[in-house]
Amino acid sequence: MLVTLLTLGLLYHSVFAAPDTAAAWQALLRSTLSGAGRAPVLLALALVPINWGLEAWKWHRLARHLEPVTFGRSLRAVFVGLTLGFATPNRVGDYAGRIIELKSRRVSALGAVFLGRYCQLVATVLAGVAGLLYFLLKFYLRGYPAAGLGVVASALLISGVVLVPLYRSRLLLAALGLWRPLRRFRPALAIMPTYPARALHTVLAISGLRYGVFCGQFLLLLSAYGVASAPGPAVAAVAGTFLLKSLVPSLNALADVGVRELSATHLFGLLGQPALPVLSASLSLWVINIALPSAAGLLLVPGLRVLREKPVGR
Numbered sequence: 256m257l258v259t260l261l262t263l264g265l266l267y268h269s270v271f272a273a274p275d276t277a278a279a280w281q282a283l284l285r286s287t288l289s290g291a292g293r294a295p296v297l298l299a300l301a302l303v304p305i306n307w308g309l310e311a312w313k314w315h316r317l318a319r320h321l322e323p324v325t326f327g328r329s330l331r332a333v334f335v336g337l338t339l340g341f342a343t344p345n346r347v348g349d350y351a352g353r354i355i356e357l358k359s360r361r362v363s364a365l366g367a368v369f370l371g372r373y374c375q376l377v378a379t380v381l382a383g384v385a386g387l388l389y390f391l392l393k394f395y396l397r398g399y400p401a402a403g404l405g406v407v408a409s410a411l412l413i414s415g416v417v418l419v420p421l422y423r424s425r426l427l428l429a430a431l432g433l434w435r436p437l438r439r440f441r442p443a444l445a446i447m448p449t450y451p452a453r454a455l456h457t458v459l460a461i462s463g464l465r466y467g468v469f470c471g472q473f474l475l476l477l478s479a480y481g482v483a484s485a486p487g488p489a490v491a492a493v494a495g496t497f498l499l500k501s502l503v504p505s506l507n508a509l510a511d512v513g514v515r516e517l518s519a520t521h522l523f524g525l526l527g528q529p530a531l532p533v534l535s536a537s538l539s540l541w542v543i544n545i546a547l548p549s550a551a552g553l554l555l556v557p558g559l560r561v562l563r564e565k566p567v568g569r
Contacts, residue, residue, distance in 0.1 A: 287535075292479035296539070299475040302468050303543055307333060309465040313374070313458055314353060317367040320450060321360045331555055332356035336368075338552030341545070365443035370450065373421060374458045376501060378466040380417045383498020384410045386491040394525050421455060424448045469544070470494065476539050480532035482523065492522040496537075515541070 288296065308330070315329035336352025343349075349372075354364045388410045396403045420427040424447035431437040431444070473493050477484075484492070499518040516537045520530040 287479050287481075292481070295475040295479035299472040299479070299539075300543055302472050302475075303548065306465060306468045306472070306544060307337075307548060309461055309468065313371050313461040313465070314368075316454065316458055316461070317371050317450075318353075318357065318364070320454065321363055321367060321446070322358060324357070328356055334548065334552035335555050337545075338549045338555070341549040362443055363446040366446035369444060370421075370447055371458065371462075374455075374462040375465065377417055377421060377459060378462045379497050379501050381414055382466060382470075382494040383501070384413055386494030386496075387498060389488070389491040390495060390522060390525060421459070422452065466497075469497070469540075472544065473536065473540050476536035477523075477533065480535045480539075482528050482532045482536065484523065484526045484528055488526050489523075492519070492526060495522050 286292070311326065311330040311333045314333055315324060315326050318324045318329060318332075332353040332355075334352075335356070336349035339348030339352040340346030341348070350365060350368045353368050354361045357364050388406065391406055392403050396406060424444070427447070428441055428444060431441050470490065470493050473496075474489060477489065477493075482489075496515055496519040500515040503514045516534050519537045520533050523533045524530060
């Protein structure tokens with residue numbers, strides 16, 4: 256909570272403390288939604304079903320390892336999990352939303368949800384490390400070749416280490432057994448080694464596709480708000496933003512608002528881009544991908560118990 260308040264405070268100081276910012280923001284929104292920016296915004300909105308459809312496909316591939324499950328149930332589980340995770344720390348409600356849609360092996364389902372989220376984290380880390388490496392070498396370590404070489408070596412090491420729990424999950428289970436407070440997670444994560452390498456490749460590929468869609472949405476919204484940056488540095492800034500956001504624990508989905516925005520305004524600021532359009536694009540990304548789908552998921556939550564009740568004999 257302290258991290259969230261500090262982040263929001265820094266964001267307010269860097270953007271909203273400027274005079275006439277509110278008026279400038281209103282003008283920016285009007286010009287974007289009524290002018291040339293409308294098409295990129297609509298295209299970003301059109302990618303929302305693809306984004307969550309890929310997430311449902313990923314969960315379908317993971318859940319069918321536990322029991323037969325249809326894509327429709329997987330899609331519903333994703334939306335219910337998104338809604339329940341909206342107001343829970345680090346979105347742990349996402350676990351409950353997906354597990355409640357399964358009929359058996361719910362302890363193992365915890366490990367399956369973790370595996371899916373970890374695959375998404377791997378995609379974020381691999382791309383984000385490359386993005387932040389660009390900024391470190393160009394803006395912070397320029398003229399320090401030895402330090403730059405060390406950072407490159409560290410980036411390669413991190414990229415390799417992050418894959419170990421995925422493809423050598425038995426090592427993860429062994430590590431959990433070394434510390435008593437973490438042993439309680441072993442029964443749930445014991446399902447991870449039973450996934451074949453081919454399934455892991457598929458889930459990781461789907462995670463990469465979803466990450467690409469998410470980045471594409473951000474770039475479209477940046478273009479809609481008039482952020483003009485070279486494609487390579489812009490992609491690096493987006494990847495770095497997503498990585499920095501994922502490294503900060505959040506109280507709930509609302510707490511994500513601030514961390515990503517502050518990271519984005521800083522990185523794009525290094526590229527000479529004004530803060531207000533970047534902030535607008537980042538907030539819009541959160542609204543269309545998290546807030547609106549979470550609201551839609553509310554339509555499914557109240558019906559869960561009703562749908563599972565067996566009819567009483569007539």
